[in-house]
Amino acid sequence: MTGIHPSLRSVLWLAVLSLLAFSEVPVYSETLTPEEMGLRIARDTQARGQGFGNITAQQIMILRNKQGQESLRKLRVKVLEVPEDGDKSLFVFDNPRDVQGTALLIHGHKVAPDDQWLYLPALKRVKRISSSNQSGSFMGSEFAYEDMSSPELEKFTYRYLRDEPCGDLTCTVMERFPVNKKSSYSRQVIWQDREDLRTWKIEYYDRKNAHLKTLTLSDYKLYLDRYWRAGQMTMVNHLTGKSTVITWTDYQFQTDLDGRDFTKTGLRRAR
Amino acid sequence: MALGAQVSAGDEMDQEIFGEIRIENRWYPENPAYPNQSELASGIVFEPELYLESVHGWSFTLVPFLRYDSADPHRSHADLREAYFLLLGEIGDGEWELRLGVDRVFWGVVESNHLVDIINQTDLIEHPDEEVELGQLMAHATWSGDLGVAEVFILPHHRERTYPSRNGRLRSSLVVDDDHPSYEHGAEEWHLDFAVRYSQNFGPFDVGVSYFDGTSRDPLLQPQVSQQREGELVLVPHYEQIRQFGIDAQLTTDEWLFKLEAIHRSDSQNLRFAEEDFAAFVIGAEYTFYSVFESAADFGILGEWCYDERGKDATNIFDDDFLVGIRVAFNDVQNTEIFSSFLKDRHYSTSAFVIEFSRRITDQWSADLELFSLANVERKDVQLDPIRRDSFLEFRLNYNF
Numbered sequence: 173m174t175g176i177h178p179s180l181r182s183v184l185w186l187a188v189l190s191l192l193a194f195s196e197v198p199v200y201s202e203t204l205t206p207e208e209m210g211l212r213i214a215r216d217t218q219a220r221g222q223g224f225g226n227i228t229a230q231q232i233m234i235l236r237n238k239q240g241q242e243s244l245r246k247l248r249v250k251v252l253e254v255p256e257d258g259d260k261s262l263f264v265f266d267n268p269r270d271v272q273g274t275a276l277l278i279h280g281h282k283v284a285p286d287d288q289w290l291y292l293p294a295l296k297r298v299k300r301i302s303s304s305n306q307s308g309s310f311m312g313s314e315f316a317y318e319d320m321s322s323p324e325l326e327k328f329t330y331r332y333l334r335d336e337p338c339g340d341l342t343c344t345v346m347e348r349f350p351v352n353k354k355s356s357y358s359r360q361v362i363w364q365d366r367e368d369l370r371t372w373k374i375e376y377y378d379r380k381n382a383h384l385k386t387l388t389l390s391d392y393k394l395y396l397d398r399y400w401r402a403g404q405m406t407m408v409n410h411l412t413g414k415s416t417v418i419t420w421t422d423y424q425f426q427t428d429l430d431g432r433d434f435t436k437t438g439l440r441r442a443r
Numbered sequence: 444m445a446l447g448a449q450v451s452a453g454d455e456m457d458q459e460i461f462g463e464i465r466i467e468n469r470w471y472p473e474n475p476a477y478p479n480q481s482e483l484a485s486g487i488v489f490e491p492e493l494y495l496e497s498v499h500g501w502s503f504t505l506v507p508f509l510r511y512d513s514a515d516p517h518r519s520h521a522d523l524r525e526a527y528f529l530l531l532g533e534i535g536d537g538e539w540e541l542r543l544g545v546d547r548v549f550w551g552v553v554e555s556n557h558l559v560d561i562i563n564q565t566d567l568i569e570h571p572d573e574e575v576e577l578g579q580l581m582a583h584a585t586w587s588g589d590l591g592v593a594e595v596f597i598l599p600h601h602r603e604r605t606y607p608s609r610n611g612r613l614r615s616s617l618v619v620d621d622d623h624p625s626y627e628h629g630a631e632e633w634h635l636d637f638a639v640r641y642s643q644n645f646g647p648f649d650v651g652v653s654y655f656d657g658t659s660r661d662p663l664l665q666p667q668v669s670q671q672r673e674g675e676l677v678l679v680p681h682y683e684q685i686r687q688f689g690i691d692a693q694l695t696t697d698e699w700l701f702k703l704e705a706i707h708r709s710d711s712q713n714l715r716f717a718e719e720d721f722a723a724f725v726i727g728a729e730y731t732f733y734s735v736f737e738s739a740a741d742f743g744i745l746g747e748w749c750y751d752e753r754g755k756d757a758t759n760i761f762d763d764d765f766l767v768g769i770r771v772a773f774n775d776v777q778n779t780e781i782f783s784s785f786l787k788d789r790h791y792s793t794s795a796f797v798i799e800f801s802r803r804i805t806d807q808w809s810a811d812l813e814l815f816s817l818a819n820v821e822r823k824d825v826q827l828d829p830i831r832r833d834s835f836l837e838f839r840l841n842y843n844f
Contacts, residue, residue, distance in 0.1 A: 235776055243776045244806060268806040269843030271778070272461055285697065287644075295574070297549045300649045302731065304697040309739045312776040354697070356734070432538045436644070437587040441529065441540070443459075443494070 210330025210346045217369045218325050224399050226429040227251045230422045235313050238413035244268075245311050251322075252434050258282055259322045260434040264442050265311075275442040277434060278303075282326040283351070291439045298436050307356035313416040314385060314407040318355055319376075327351055333361070338372055341365040357384075370400045385409050395425050455498050462491030462506075464842045471612055473832040479610045484514035490524070502529045506578075510569075515611030517621075518568050524578045537588025545578040548596070550640065550653060552693045552702040553725045554768065555747045555786065556761040559689035559704045561655045562638060564602035571613055571815065571830070572797070577602045591643030598636035601626075601658045603680060615664070616829040620677040623670060626658065627683045634658050634684070650692040659685045661758060663712055685711045702727040702747070713756035714825075723751040725761070729770075743770040745784075755790055760826050763789040777803040791821040811839040 204212065233245035246267035252260040258280025265271045273293035280286050286303040306318045328348035335344055343363040350357055358381050363373040370392055376385040391403030405418040432438055465488040475482065493505040506525035512518035527544030548562040562579055569575035582597040606619035628634045636657025643650060662680035669675040687708045694701040705724035713719040727747035735742045745768045749761035768784035783798040796818065801811040813836070820831035 237776070268778075268803055268809075269461070270803055270807075270809045270841065272843060287647075295549060296547045299552075300644070300693055300695045300700075302695055302697060302700065304731070305733050305741065307734050308741060309774045312739075312774060312778065431536070432533070432587070435587055435592075436642075437538070437540060437585055437592055441531075443496075 206332045207330060209332035210348070213332065213344055213346055213364065213369070214325055214328070214330050214348070217364065217371075220369055221399065222253075222255070224253055224396075225426040226253060228422070228424045228427055228429065229420050232419045232421070233311065233313055233315075234417045234419075236415045236417075243312070245313065247311075250429055250433065252429060252431065254280075258286065258324055260431070261322070262434055262439070262442055273443070275439055277436070277439045277442075278321065279434070280322045280324065282324045286321060289436055289439055291442060296440075298439055304354060306352065306354045314409045314414055315416055315418070316356065318350075318352075318357075319387070319407070328360075335366065338363055338365065341367065341372075343372060344369075368400055370402075383410055393423075395423060399425065457496040459494040460491065461844060462489075464489050464844070466840045467837060469835050469837045471833055471835045473834060475612065476829065476832045477609075477614070477616075480612050480614075481514035481610070484512055484518070484612070486510055486512040486518070492525075500531065503527070504529070515568070515608050517606065517608035517611055520568065520605065522566065522577055526578070534586065535588065537586060540583075540585040540587070542581070542583040542585075545580050546583060547576050547578060548581075548583070549576075550651060550689070551691050551704055552649075553704050553727050553747055554745065554784065555727075555764070555766040556725050556749045556759070557704075558706045558723055558725055559651075559653060559691045561653070561660055561687060561689070562596060562598070564604055564660050566605050568605040568607055568611070577605070591641055594640045594642075596636075596638040596640075598638065598657060599633065601632040601634065601636065601682065603632070603682075604660070604662055606680075612833045612835070613830050615678060617666060617676050617678045619664060620667075620669060620671075620679050624662065624680040624682060625665075627681070628658065632658075647695045648692065649695070651690070653689040653691075655685070655687045655689070657684065659683045659711060661711075663716065663758065665716070683711055685709065698731055698733070700727075700729040700731075702729070711758075713753050714758050715756055717756075719753055719756065721751060721753045721757075723749075723753075723757075723761075725749045727766075731770075739774040741770075741772045741774065743772075744768070745770065760788070765789065778809075779803075788824070791824040791827075792819040793821050793824045793827050794818050795827075807843050809841045809843070811837075811841070813837045813839075 228250050231247050231249055235243040244267055248264045250262040254260055260280065261278045263276040265274045275291040277289045278286050288301045288303045290299045290301050292299065307316050310317055310320050328350055331347045333345045333347060335342055343365050345361065345363050347359050347361050349359050356378060357376050358379050359377050361375040362371060364371050371389055374387040375383060378384040385407055387405060387407045389402035389405050392400050393403060394400055401420065401423055403420050406415065408415045467486045467488065469484040471482050489509045490506065494502065496502040504525050504527055508522045508524045510518065510520055523545050525546050527542050527546045529542050531538060531540045549560055551557045551559045563576035565573045566575040566577045567573060579598060579602060580600040584595045586593045603621055603624050606621050607614040609618045626632065634657060638653065638655040640651055640653040659682055662682050664678040665681050666676050667679045669677040685708055687706055689706045692703045703726050707722045709720045725747055727745060729743055729745035731741055731743040733741050747766040749764045751757040751762045754762055764786055766784055766786045771781040773779040779802045781800050786795040796816045799811060799813045801809065803809040816834040817827060817831055820827050822828055
């Protein structure tokens, strides 16, 4: 999922990054407003994720209800970095078996609504679907579509809050506010370590500013000496007591995927 | 690769096997209109899929279909839904794709009447909603690139529509003798049919235009004296040579979907066996309320208008009909869904009501319940009058492996 591998939009941010490389830690100067500092962290995060090209991975989701009953989802994910626009993603479902072969193609955009097509193998039908289901549940899990989509820089405004210890690391804590009025969140609070800007925790607040969900990320691994990816993501819904754990396996970077695999024709033969 | 029954067939080939077994029970609450028709039909369906992928870039897909039905020997049938090789490659920034063999192809956007969809024959005996299709032998070439998707189909063999037998429900008053179809063209079912399609999306607009030249998938049903049963009149399917131009489009906005399908067909006969070129269209809109009542459920309402300029001489039931429907997706762990629609003819009093409920039970088991109901069927409505007593309730239990 692109949720944890933000990609870069423009070479500009690289310039920002290289400037930062020469500056002293702490990089976030006190002369900046909290909003400017927040934006700078978000830009740096994007800059570090840039250039991954494409990714394939497998996802196992375990859905747990309040009574502890579990339900399993398995899917394969492909992501193509599109530097000048939003990333393209392709999800192919393997489990539950009744949706085996169903595939979802998303052409992400920075500000405009994403384009989405669904392939239904039983009907051999490619259906264009609306992307207004932002707040809807992804496969009955505690992840909403908007939690799964690529966190383009332009989709939020930012505000730096503080630095604080998180485990053995020091984390930068900031708020981000969704630009899209259809988002079910008023704000999110995000913890990132200062060294590698990896996201360790996100708190989601609903439109009434109640603490709705918390996402925690763990088992980070470094790929191609540059890209950090979490191996496990746990989303807990504080209102319902339900939770979803996503385990990522088989990460592969810079495979032979290209734009052709992310078209409606490609969707038709997605496996 | 799939997580199901994946077997490694050497280093050169990946192999997947999966599929569905379905147990069905259909109950017709009304007394049958014709002798020896049953009120209950039980059946079992087996539809496995085998997929082979070579490291050399080609793949092969095989989907046989088998149904046993307790009430109608015609409904107990087998078909090869898919058996095709897929080859692909690159051209510049675009790609080409070639599918050779038996495949299914769907075109269109609306729910009620699949006007534009013409490549495959309808497996009508499966369901009166005409959604299920028979496999079609074809060579299907696709070019896909920034300028859109262009497709060419060469269709060397024609499939006949499936019809209920004498003892089956949902039959016409005269039995359809599908053992002896007639063809306008001397090559009969081996006439080389041809189709092209171009499709593209422009922002929120998805649009396709298509052209078909060949043997009609919709037969004319001509009353004739039976070749087997002396003195009995039967309906003999007659397949004409037609030309059809089609367009399908969908505009996708935040909450609204706007849909259009339209065709123009030449060289076909109407219900009174007179040559009549015609145009027909379906326009529709669907509105979705997302996450209603602060739940995860989405609630959609849709409306469609089907129009055929032949009016009562149209060879299908969608001459001038309105469909209204609702769709509820609960977006829960069980993927619970309800779809319901009401179709009303503007010329006749006839209406049709459908409600479908589906729910997952476990990772591998799911169940559907469907009510198909006809009401106020007008005697003059020659296409629906024969099945006026054939409303049914169906329960399906699905096992996916």
